[in-house]
Amino acid sequence: MNITRTYLIHFLLLLFCGTLLSACKNQSGVSPKTGVAYNDPYNGGLQINRKVKEGPGPGLVVIEGGTFVMGGSLNEDITYAHDNLKRRVTVASFYMDETEVSNADWLEYLHWLNQNFPDDKELYYNAIPDTLAWRHPLSYNEPYVDLYLRHPAYQDYPVVGITWEQANDYCVWRTDRVNEHILRQKGALVDYKTLAESQARPGEPFNTDIYLNGQYKGEGIDGEQMPKDNTPGAEDGARRTVRMEDGVLKQPYRLPTEAEWEYAALGLVGNTEYGNVEGSKVYPWNGLGVRSPKRRTQGLMMANFKITGGDNMGVAGYLNDGGDITVSVTNYLPNDYGLYNMAGNVNEWVSDVYRQLSYEDFEDFNPFRGNVYMDKQYEDAEKGIIAKDKYGRPIKVPATAPRKQTWEELQAATNDSEQTDFQHDVRGFADEPNDELYGVTTLVNNKSRVYKGGSWNDRAYWLNPATRRYLQQDESNAMIGFRCAMTLVGSPEVNTSVKPSFPANRSKAQGGKKILGIF
Known part of the structure; x- marks a missing residue:
């Protein structure tokens, strides 16, 4: 046996x-x-x-998309703005930051800029938040001007004083740093220690688009574990750079669209069963109130906001929301998607241009209202070389054609700087404001960007995910921060087991x- x-x-x-x-x-x-x-x-x-x-990039959680009624959670339009009337739309699955971008996150960004461009004071200065946003007439907020961004006591508080433009620059920087880190860990680029000790350091920092176009390689850059080159005629053991087809690099970090933000904040995934929404929401949590109904936490505030005039935190000995200004980005309970502070703490920038009647115009799949379509500019179109700015990033220019150009058109547009009559502002529907009326009848123009969510200095009404306001993209205040998003590739299904x-x-x-x- x-x-x-x-x-x-x-x-x-x-x-x-x-x-x-x-x-x-x-x-x-x-x-x-x-x-x-x-x-x-x-x-x-x-x-x-x-x-x-793929899994999410660092800091992100997955948001399974689906259909929802945009503007549907707003039961009472107390401002009579009529700017987010109910419309059913579909949002594709995507990733979103679990928390708002914090002061520590922004200091990491500033540190990198200072390390890599120590002589470019303008670049560093332009990336600094406007800490003067804390100043208000007849209010002693001066300590926050000097302390809020840099003091370690506030390191996990949301960064504020950030313009929409600065937030987008951060997204570009974060994309490159995440992808560079992935490639260095895999050995496709030299590791950090070798890079620091190398005498043949690259003249420009890593950029994802430039790398994928084969313009970031060579001595002092290439790692020992680059992918094998199977090109016919390649030498034995030859290596190549990573391609998008390899599925190694992450998609770009970006600001979420307004529809994505509202969908994620509402978090109806926790209220669905067998494809049906069993209960609606007014806030990112269930119920009509702003206090916890559960026995162990009964009466506690669910978000950081201004309860009434002159009441930013409650009575000493039993503060109601625990914050006089902002609080930590992980305070309070996350919503059903696992996202913290989707109501209160700080308002958050989204990518859309503000128009009062956008709901009448945008598509029902991935609705978004932007500005011009942008393309990468070629330095040499015949060789496929992308033009770079002084920071090693691709130069972006307004698109010259609605679809793929012929080879002859591409060469002509690059070599002769020809511009077609293509209206690259179709995302704004060519609705340039009348400059004679701007500031008289309306403050809305093509640089007006949407922000949502309510802040530490807002009333409960603005905590509703459907509410929307706007500010110029080059302006900021102490009540607006942001978080990043990323497109999910492949199948939209996340919860396949249910x-x-x-x-x-x-x-x-x-x-x-x-x-x-x-x-």
């Missing part, structure tokens, strides 16, 4: 090894449409990598074979 069992074990081990070897042989994969092998340097070297279901699904024969779609990774 023991001998039989031993033979059986050996047989199973041999069978497993054979299966494993067979799987290794088939790892190259083949095209299901042509039968040609992928990742074969002898037939062209086409590299198709294993399908990636509903039945059809079986998927993925192996058949891929020719029954596994596809290699890149490293």
Whole structure:
């Protein structure tokens, strides 16, 4: 009996090894449409990598999208603005920052700018928040001017005094730092220590777009673990830079659209069952009140806001919301998506241009109102070289065509600086304000940006996710901060375990074979 069992074990081990070897042989994969092998340097070297279901970038949580009634949570329009009337829309799944961007986060940004551009005082100065936003006539807020941003007691408080333009610059910087860190960890770029000690340091910082275009490589940049180069004729052991097709790099960080922000703040995911919304919300939490109804926390404020005139925190000995101004970005309970302070603490910038009647115009899928379409400018279109600014970032210019240009049009537009009559402002519907009337009948123009959420200095009405206000994109105050978002790629489904699904024969779609990774 023991001998039989031993033979059986050996047989199973041999069978497993054979299966494993067979799987290794088939790892190259083949095209299901042509039968040609992928990742074969002898037939062209086409590299198709294993399908990636990406996770969120650092600081982000996943927001499963869906349909909702934008403006639907606003039961009473007490300002009579009529600027967010009910309309059913669909928001694609995306990622969003768990918390507002904090002072410590912004100081990290300032530190990097100072380290990498020590002689560019203008760049550093332009990135500093307007701490003078704390100043108010007949109010002694001067201590916050000097202390709020930099004192460690406020390090986890939301950064304020940030313009919409500064928030967008931060998103670009954060994208590059996250992707650079990923590549250094994987060895596709030299590690930080080697970079610091290298005599052949790159003249410009890492930029994602420039890297993907093959313009950031060479001595002092390339790591030892770059992906293998399967290009025909490449030397043995040749390596290449990472491509977008490899599924390694993250999508750009950006400001959320107004629809995304409102959808995420409302958090109806916790009120749904079998595809039906079982209960509506007025705030990011359930119920009509602003105090907790639960026994252990009964009566506690659910957000940081101004209760009444002259009451920013309550009575000494039992402060109602625990904050005179802002509070920590992780104070209070998160909503059903896991997002903190989607009501109160600080208002938050979103990417949309403000128009009172946007709800009449925007699409019902991923509604957004922006400005001009932008393209990367080419330094040499024939060679595909992107023009860079002095900080190593691609130069963006208004789009010259609504769709992909012909090769001849691209060369002509680049070499002769030709401009077509394409209206690149279609996202604003070419509705330039009348300059003669601006400031007389309206303060809205193409630089008016939406902010939402309510702040430490706002009343409860503004905590409703459907409310909206606007400010010029180059202005700021002590009541507005922001958080970042990121587009989710691939399937929109996140909570696949809560509903039945059809079986998927993925192996058949891929020719029954596994596809290699890149490293």
